[in-house]
Amino acid sequence: MMIREAVAQDWDAVWPFFHQIVAAGETYTYPRDLDEERARSMWMLQPPSRTVVAVDEASGAVLGTAKMNPNHMGGASHIASASFMVDPAHAGRGVGRALGEYVLGWARAEGYRAMQFNAVVESNTRAVALWKSLGFEIVGTLPEGYLHPTLGYVGLHIMYQRLQADRP
Template sequence: PGRTVVAVDDSGTVLGTAKMNPNHMGGASHIASASFMVDPQYAGRGVGRALGEHVLAWARAEGYRAMQFNAVVETNTGAVALWESLGFQIMTTLPEGFLHPTKGYVGLHIMYQQL
């Protein structure tokens, strides 16, 4: 059972979106996960933070015990800093886990927060 939310401004312009869901099924279904997209032209305006705060509140309200992000690209320093400021920790980094279109193979963080 997942959920998708969309961030819009006063004119109805879509700024970004988040999809929340269990990270795994069965015995690991008490851990939430989420995916995010923010329109690059609205980066740095708090859209990601608002979506992140919403997703964390949703996970707590749904009774999840933690949230895990399976794939945060290490060169996306804005996202890494945002998630750390919201209480996530880098649990490990998969070396060369992501093929970046201009930087080549870069690390892929797994980030976690107990709720």
């Protein structure tokens, strides 16, 4: 697997699984009926933010994607954030872990002091376990912060990792 900067042409491969994941309504706080144009503008970020894709080196298939960006502005611009989507057809192959490691490396190289995930759905246990294994901790949970389509109201975790870097 190779992780590289996303180019405009990658969207055609990302959109089908992006749409599937968002429409399921189980893991993202995006509207379930998010249209393609709005989704593209939200995901395909411009510098200094960044969007990448994980690609199968043999077939060229896009396996997953991540976007990374400052989480806040002004006096809190030293905190990074990121979002991830893995094509469900390629789940369990280490794509999410590889993207997570890549994003953490990017944030450190860019000088961010920490990374914060604002809304990790509590019932998304695979993601919560992955982020914990990569050094994140849950610093708070908003009870009943997310309306899951089958589980009802579940919590939204705020997850954090200090990166030990200085950024002016």
